[in-house]
Amino acid sequence: MSGPQPQHLAYHLRIRYTKSGKVRFVSHRDVARLFERACRKVKLPVAYSQGFSPRPKLSFGLALSVAHESDGEFLDVELSEQVELDGLVSKLTTALPDGLTVEALRWTRAGEESLQEAVSSCSWRIEVIGASHEDVVAAVDRAVTAPELPLDRIRKGKTRTDDVRPMIIELNVEGQTETGTQLVVELATRPSALRPSELVEALGLEGLREGRVRRTNQWTFVDGERCEPVAPVPSTERTLECVS
Amino acid sequence: MTTVWPQLEPLLPRVQKPARYIGSEDGAKAKFPDPALIGWCFIYPDTYEVGLPNQGLQILYEIINERPDARADRSYAPWGDLEELMRAEGLPLFSVEHHTPCAEFDVLAFNLSAELTYTNLLNCVDLARVPVRAADRSETDPLVIAGGHCTYNPEPLADFLDAVVLGDGEEVVGEITDVLARGRAENWDRATVLRRLADVESVYVPSLYVVSYDGPKIASIEPIDETVPRQVSKRTVADLADWPYPKEQLVPLTEVVHDRLSVEVFRGCTRGCRFCQAGMITRPVRERPADQVRTMVSEGLERSGYDEVSLTSLSTADFSNIEGVVTGLMDDNDDAGCGPMSVSLPSLRVDAFGVGIAAQLQRAKRSGLTFAPEAGTWRMRQIINKLIREEDLYGAVESAYSQGWKRVKLYFLIGLPSETDEDTLGIIELAKNCVAIGKKYNKRASVTVSVGGFVPKPFTPFQWFGQNTDIELQRKVNLLRDASRRLHGVQLKWHDPKATLAEGIASRGDRRVGPVIEQVWRNGGTFQEWSEHFDLQLWLDALADNGLSPEDIVFRHRTEEEPLPWDHLWAGLHKDFLWADWQDALAEVGLEDCRWIPCYDCGACTGYGIEHVVASATPPAGGSQGTGQDLSVGGAVPVSLMSSKPSPEANGDQAEQQVLA
The missing domain is CATH 3.30.70.580 (Pseudouridine synthase I, catalytic domain, N-terminal subdomain)
Incomplete structure (x- = not known):
């Protein structure tokens, strides 16, 4: 063994x-x-x-x-x-x-x-479709600079308004895709989680919706250092391998 | 071959349960779509979850894919949300393997296991962009064919099907492929292909027969010329050992209705229950050799990762040496080291023996137990030839409660021949007594009584009997409801009598019902076997618009002389045997299981020169139903085989999967 x-x-x-x-x-x-x-x-x-x-x-x-x-x-x-x-x-x-x-x-x-x-946050690559690239860029700018971003969300069957701005750790436009705009995003999962679909809604653009969405990382902290629960390389080691 | 995947993919995030449409199951064949191969698309005309587990479809899918000159994909009826998007975006029905448009196959082969799926068949053909009426199809359209139990009366679908297969399909699909391959090589036109298909034993080509009518009755059914067989008889595979299929059962990525390994242990049943079409049309009994069962189970579990196997048949406790087989399965599983396993027996008998086996088998998880006495009084059970005595039922129920089950389900039919209100109310009497037995073991013991309306099916002794009206069935339901209302521990459930009427129209009708089905479909009546979609008014309106009445098709009794809409087809049973058995029924005379008494020549064996294939000529232990066995022996069978703790509540989602018939 x-x-x-x-x-x-x-x-x-x-x-x-x-x-x-x-x-x-x-x-x-x-x-x-x-x-x-x-x-x-x-x-x-x-x-x-x-x-x-x-x-x-x-x-x-x-x-x-x-x-x-x-x-x-x-x-x-x-x-x-x-x-x-x-x-x-x-x-x-x-x-x-x-x-x-x-x-x-x-x-x-x-x-x-x-x-x-x-896990305290996740990184995502979110393609958004249904609005022009320029409108998305402007909406992302507005969201990033906004002091707060109130959003009506359904939780446990009830609608409530949350400020979701603190849950957006990172939000960048990477560029255009064939069908829409590629966003690179990090969203908190604690204490309250923001879902990709809710982020898209929080951008406040009529008709904007998710295209391809990909979670790229889930983040945790070990001894103050950010890493993933299991490093993305084959490992039989017992210790956590942190990524920089 | 083209694929619709690029157009389908963006639609899938917008529909419920998109995993229905992606294929990719373990066991899927996805053979390269070489246009040189004869292409079959097997279609189950209901949702993926209902259709995927169908064993008949999976067997034929494998057999075709094993042929070097053919390939097979599968398709299922898309749910309404996707259908709407497909029609809006111009997407045709597609196969789940390659997402190939169905119209690009040579054959669209439907499995028909339930009459209320007929409108879905039309919808699937239409979504495939193939004309729904066979007469409107062109040289380039695929052939639309069907098989399965419903096709013993295919007449309501005669306008829509190019050909129909009667009976076991294992051999016939190959023979049809041979005809199509030759037709392609020799450039036959569609009419010639259909003629040659009609030459294949057990293939019925509806367009080669002319039906004339005499008021509501059939006057005659004639082949269009003398080269067409007067009567098409069913195919029977003589020995299941030759057909160890499915070898690689499909393991879906998403949960389906029977999400477990299935191994068919025998086909056919000679218990002779007179209401049971499956028992009549699948005779004779053909057992799979026990060692083959064991191999199929152990290899299947190892390959699939399932932790549950269902040993399927019409009466699995009747399998020769069933105890030895299941003990072997449990030992094999212990040796394999894959974690706990359970075996379910979808149809056992109403006796303590069956419960004992069930308890022994369900080590990992326990499903609910369902017994099917079918009728409330001994008189009625003699009429239907389900020779269960009350003691059998009480013994079974006592065995279940004493081994920890808290709830059992009892299944009954109402609307049986010569049924009186006393017979109907006998159902509640039995239930009440069962609850009383249960209370000895558990204060909260309960019985769920599930009642279905009887549809007299073709090729049964009851085929001449007029179905109860929906009003009469509802009256009986109300009787039961009133009688059970104040009974603590008895819960009553019933099948909608309106749906029973629609089933009667589709299963007892002749070709004149075709336009009715088409109209129901055109008016939006798909998924009619789903209670939230079923609408009897669509059916009644369509009947009226076509000058037909439920009385003529469903409710009236038929005489011995009257030609039946399915007289040009043959399920292997002599019509005079069925008539004599019908007369015996009315005289309340039972008929024993012919496995253990001399042959009474129903036709199923003698007509084909085959015999029952059973491992043992001795009646199985513990049985009583028509085996002539002394009932007292039943109690000698060990029924407390399980060492584990008695049960709390039966497992929720598995509950009621088990029917002990």
């Missing part, structure tokens, strides 16, 4: 994967089912919940909307015993449909935060 001896009986794998192409139309919940089946196909000894209807212990990070692609998605899998990690990245990828690619995985540290707790 390679890898470190864990502090407790459960063995938690943190997996990084990408989602792109046709499979981006598969819902978050269905992706979870695909991973459950992939784990069984590669005979990973996944731990099951107790009780009458035992469920495999898989926990996902932030949900990705249907039709969005991603360079960095994460999930934690609890195993009932330790396994050899060599070759697991490619075995899992083979067991998944085209477009879902496992890139890296590592054991989590004892007491490490859950994905939901750890």
